[in-house]
Amino acid sequence: MTYETLAAQLKEKNIRPSYQRIRILMLLLSVSSHPTADTIYHELKSEIPALSKSTVYNTLLTLTAAGLVKMVRIEENATRFDGTTAEHGHFQCQKCGTIQNFAANMDAMVKGQLAGCRVIERHIVYRGICRDCLAEQEREESK
Amino acid sequence: MTYETLAAQLKEKNIRPSYQRIRILMLLLSVSSHPTADTIYHELKSEIPALSKSTVYNTLLTLTAAGLVKMVRIEENATRFDGTTAEHGHFQCQKCGTIQNFAANMDAMVKGQLAGCRVIERHIVYRGICRDCLAEQEREESK
DNA sequence: TATGAAATTATAATCATTCTTACATAAAAC
DNA sequence: GTTTTATGTAAGAATGATTATAATTTCATA
Numbered sequence: 001m002t003y004e005t006l007a008a009q010l011k012e013k014n015i016r017p018s019y020q021r022i023r024i025l026m027l028l029l030s031v032s033s034h035p036t037a038d039t040i041y042h043e044l045k046s047e048i049p050a051l052s053k054s055t056v057y058n059t060l061l062t063l064t065a066a067g068l069v070k071m072v073r074i075e076e077n078a079t080r081f082d083g084t085t086a087e088h089g090h091f092q093c094q095k096c097g098t099i100q101n102f103a104a105n106m107d108a109m110v111k112g113q114l115a116g117c118r119v120i121e122r123h124i125v126y127r128g129i130c131r132d133c134l135a136e137q138e139r140e141e142s143k
Numbered sequence: 144m145t146y147e148t149l150a151a152q153l154k155e156k157n158i159r160p161s162y163q164r165i166r167i168l169m170l171l172l173s174v175s176s177h178p179t180a181d182t183i184y185h186e187l188k189s190e191i192p193a194l195s196k197s198t199v200y201n202t203l204l205t206l207t208a209a210g211l212v213k214m215v216r217i218e219e220n221a222t223r224f225d226g227t228t229a230e231h232g233h234f235q236c237q238k239c240g241t242i243q244n245f246a247a248n249m250d251a252m253v254k255g256q257l258a259g260c261r262v263i264e265r266h267i268v269y270r271g272i273c274r275d276c277l278a279e280q281e282r283e284e285s286k
Numbered sequence: 287t288a289t290g291a292a293a294t295t296a297t298a299a300t301c302a303t304t305c306t307t308a309c310a311t312a313a314a315a316c
Numbered sequence: 317g318t319t320t321t322a323t324g325t326a327a328g329a330a331t332g333a334t335t336a337t338a339a340t341t342t343c344a345t346a
Contacts, residue, residue: 018293052295073216091257102257114234114245116274123268131259195326221302
């Protein structure tokens with residue numbers, strides 16, 4: 001995704017393609033780490049010294065409202081953001097904190113008790129121990 | 144659930160059955176509103192004037208660790224608590240904020256991409272407009 | 287280039303949660 | 317039965333994420 005492509009995408013949604021907005025969106029599209037607002041702020045601060053935290057929060061809200069980004073509330077303390085907007089599940093490792101996406105068939109799941117409600121968002125979050133941490137655990141135990 | 148039954152349940156889990164703990168657990172088992180720590184605090188404060196917020200937080204943590212209560216993190220700022228510990232989904236209305244439980248078949252959903260990970264918790268959260276709010280909307284529109 | 291709306295910045299305020307300390311109470315040891 | 321020890325509760329300060337406010341800057345466009 002080049003700078004210009006993203007600028008065009010923002011314009012399409014009637015969002016003024018400011019430098020900050022484009023850089024934040026670009027960052028979110030290039031990583032799979034589901035960063036927090038704070039992480040995004042620090043990551044970009046080195047390249048955009050004048051960047052303000054408010055801008056990060058405002059932009060994330062704007063991008064979320066436009067559907068270009070998704071908010072993910074998995075952790076206790078901070079909201080995370082995801083550049084992948086297609087429906088998918090999240091798996092968070094309770095040991096290392098990593099969050100990974102996984103494909104999930106959300107249609108296969110609900111039994112009709114929600115009749116009468118209009119469902120707009122569907123979130124699936126699994127938590128446990130990831131492959132790497134499991135491997136490490138085994139290594140520890142076999143010592 | 145009487146006071147004594149809950150006291151016995153706590154003892155069974157090696158948790159000292161203090162008055163505060165029993166009252167908090169009792170409250171959680173009697174409502175389906177998934178209250179926040181703050182709500183629980185205020186609800187009980189009138190009857191237990193000396194109650195401290197720290198106690199509520201500590202107790203909720205203790206009860207969660209013992210599996211008597213579940214933490215629910217839905218897309219908002221405060222953690223909610225649920226007295227129903229069996230696996231189920233949550234539906235939150237974006238209009239009135241109400242949260243309701245629904246049955247969900249979590250096994251029918253994931254496609255094997257999580258191979259190698261140990262899944263410990265599974266959360267499903269839907270958001271949208273609940274039946275009551277939909278009905279109200281229609282009433283508004285037909286005016 | 288002057289104007290006004292929108293964006294950004296800096297900073298203050300808020301809110302959930304955690305931490306620290308002091309005190310009270312219950313269990314254990316003597 | 318008294319002293320020690322562990323555990324629980326209370327009060328309030330501290331932290332950290334987020335939101336709100338006000339001032340400044342940017343930018344399209346007249």
